[in-house]
Amino acid sequence: MKKNAFALIGLLFLLMVSFSCSDEETTPTVPVINDPNYTLNKPKDQVYPYEIVSVEVSGLSDLKTEYDGKFGSLAIKLSKGTGNNLVFLVPDINEGKQTFELSLNSNKKTLDFTVLKLPDLGNPETVLAGILTGAKGQLTSMDQNPGLSDQVAKQQEWVTLFEQEIAKLSTKERLETIGVLKINNLFRTLSANPSGKYAWACTAESGEVFLKYLNEVVFDQSMVDKLVQAPSNAVAKAAAITAVLNMRSNFIQLKEQALKVTDCKVLRTIGIDESGARVLAVSNDTPVKFESGKAFALKIYGSYQALNQGDKTSTIALLTQLSSGIEKIGEHVDKVITATAALKSRFSLSQPNLESGDKMQLPTNPEKEVKPIDNPVAKAENISSDQVTLKSIASLAEAISINFESKKGGDQAFTFDLTLEDGPLKVKKTVNASILLNCTLAVTVNVSGGSATLQVTGGLAPFTYTWSNNGTGNSQTGLNPGNYTIKVTDALGCEVTKEFTVQEEAMVGTVTDVDGNQYATIKIGTQVWMAENLKTSKFADGTDIPNVTTNAQWMAQTTAAFSYYNNDVTNNEKYGKLYNWYAATCCAICPQGWHVPTQEDWEKMRSFLLPNSGNKLKSITGWRESEIAGTQGTNESGFNALPGGVRGFGGNFFSLTEYGHWWMNKSTNATTAPYIILSFNQSIVSQSNFNPKWNGAAIRCVKD
Incomplete structure (x- = not known):
């Protein structure tokens, strides 16, 4: 019985061995390629270290996802991409010619590549630290922007994940991560450098920055696809996380500028x-x-x-670009969502993606x-x-x-x-x-006897002259006594009309004073006046009038006195002497048959010469030029009044060439008296009533 039991156990063992051997011999091997004579095709001849490259393998089976190969002397991993493509990462290998080798079903195939010199990638520690610092700084800025605050928590998850994954990498892996990102254009830095040409009041340079960012945020989806298909390892995962963080950060920068643009009122x-x-x-x-x-x-x-929506069809190119750019943000959001979803799936990431609600819409x-x-x-x-x-x-x-x-x-x-x-x-x-039109045309009428001559200044020639007597030209002769008008029109259509009077033939004569000074005389209306200022140094009875020169004595004087303007005797011939009121009124100072005019005498003459009586009394020359039109002297009366000035306050001399002062035989009160004044910038005859009696003014005598 015991012997039979051992025999049964031995039989069972043999059966087990037999079945086991049979199973090993009949299990089919995984066919990695359907065509034993497969071919390899490369998309390019030149590659960089860390570049993600795909090669096409004819008849490639879909049953296997990872393969082994060699690039130069280095072993590499390949992963199944789309279609018949195998994807691998070029290792950090010397530049120059390198052979790619792939063995499938014991059938080895090769491709030759030229490896280019690796650009300077910078210090990986510095680069990665800079990315982290920038991302954290952006979080702070987002938290202060109401339009971006809803993204803070989501972005924080990606920043935290990035920091954790980078901490796990070795120094070599960190360099490889930077290489994968930069060589495959998976990391873009927005570096808009605004010129200011798009600046306006409320946005500064936001418009230009936004448009530049809109172009710079575009990423290469094909490179994202290659990263998804590349062999999975710690470097690929870190590169994927960094790429997503970069896409999100760039989107936030773009939206920040977009918010500035949309907040601006144009x-x-x-x-x-x-x-x-x-x-x-x-x-x-x-x-x-x-x-x-x-x-x-x-x-x-x-x-x-x-x-707003209407700006998309604006005739202003900038508004069209900006409004269309706001709409394009939605397209960018869709692309980021697609790329992020693919990378999350490939590397089993759970952090949040962008959403359709992150798009921007313009108001109507x-x-x-x-x-x-x-x-x-x-x-x-x-x-x-x-x-x-x-x-x-x-x-x-x-x-x-x-x-x-x-x-x-x-x-x-x-x-x-x-x-x-x-x-x-x-x-x-x-x-x-x-x-x-602010006309500059000015006209002065100079009347002498029965003649009238026009002085025209300003305006634009040629001039047209319209006389009330139907005369022509800029002068008239043989005019009868009476009132006339003249209208002058320039080439611009500016018009100036003047009225003037031709007096009855004036009785012109002379009179001589006690000193032997001879004066011209002129008839004005029914009055006969001296046509010059008095120059006598004696009263009519031969009594001398003192010439007082010092200021103190002049002001203290309460009896008759005279002076020359500025105590300069050469002024006597043209302007005559300046007398105080006492000299003008105390005694007979005018030649026999003549007298110092009363207020009534002055008023009678003034009324006869209206309008612009002052202009008609003033000499044509000798007066300071006036900036006020219509105040120039015409001497139509023949009175020939000159601006001889005055001796006034402090005994000083004033107003030569600007004002003429003439006494009248009248007293205002015990210490003051009136005199007549003609001014360079007025056309009227003025009367000043409260002048110290020691003031020095001219005298014109009128015939009794």
Whole structure:
């Protein structure tokens, strides 16, 4: 019985061995290739170390996913890619010719590659530390931006994962990771360097940076696909995590600039306000009134609106680019989602992906804001009238100063395009305007006896003369006594009309004083006046009048005295002497039959010479030039008044060539008295009533 039991056990063992051997002999080997005479094809001849390369193997089986091969003297791993492709990572090997070797079913095939010199990858520790520092800094910036705060927690997960995976790598693996990223263009740094040409007030350089970032964030999906297909190891996983972090960081940078662009309100239209007098609505076409040659301030208002859907069809290229660029962010988001999903699946990552909600949409019709434009940069162009030219245009605070000149007299309407530049944006408004020529034409009528001669200044020749007596030319002779008008018109249409009077033939004669000084005389109305200032140094009875020179004595004088202007005797011939009031009124100072005029005498003459009696009394020359039109002397009366000045405050001398002063026989009070004044810049006869009696003024005698 025991013997039989051992025999049974032995039989069972033999059966087990027999079945086991049979199973080994009949198990089929995995066919790695369907075609024993397979071929290899390479997509390129030159490669870099760390480059992900695929080779095509004809008839490759789908049953095996990883293969062994050699590149030069180094063993490599290959993984099954799409179709008949095997994917591998070129090892860090010497540059020059290297042979790739693959053995399938004991059938060895080779391909020759030229390995290029590896570019400088930098210090891997420094590069990876820089990536981590930049990513953490971006998290801080995101947390402060309401438009990006929802991404902070998600981005933090990727930053943490990156930091953990990099910490696991050896020094060699870190170098390989940097090599894989850089050689295969899996890491892109956004380095927009704005020129400022896209800058406008509220965005600085955001527009230009955004457009450059939009081009720079584009990544090569084919390289992402190769990384997905490459053999899986710690380096590939670290490269994948870094690539995703980079794609996300670049998207965040892009969105940050996009938010600046969409937050900016763009200048759309402009309106104007005439010198602050009233605010014109942006669409208001009330004409602006200009005066030729005069700068005019226009306050400029702008209507601002954020980017919107309508800008995609804008005629302004920049707005089209920016609005279309905002829409393209959605396309970029889709690509990042696809690439991230593939890498997450390949390397079993659980961190969050971007979502469709991360795309940006432009509003249809955002709210508009109207506000003054600070320091507007403007141009005035396309002036509708060839009679109007732009003289100057300048920027002011919230306004522009604009100066037009007209070549035609009168008021004329015109339009011009006011173009404002806000960075690269130009906004145009056609302005309705009118301009009034600031005429420079001036006319003086010089009357002598029955003749009238015109002195024309300013204006633009030729001139047209229209006389009330139907005369022609710029002068008339043989005029009868009476009132006349003359109208002068220049080539610009400017007109000046003057009235003048031809007096009855004046009785011209002479009179001699006690000193023997002879004076011309002139008839004005019914009065006969001296045509020169008094020069006598004696009263009519021969009594001497003291010549007081010192200022103190002059001011203390309460009896008759005279002086020469500036105590210079040479002024006597032209201007006569300056007498105090006591000399003018105490005794008979005029020749016999003549007297110092009373207030009534002066008023009678003034009334006869109206209007512009002062001009008619003043000599044509000898007066300071006036900037006020219509104040030049004409001497129509023949009175020939000269600006002999005055001896006044402190006994000093004043106003030679500017003012003439003449006493009247009247007292205002115990210490003051009135005199007549003619001024270089006035056309009237004035009376000053409260003048110290010791003042020195001229005397004109009138016939009794």
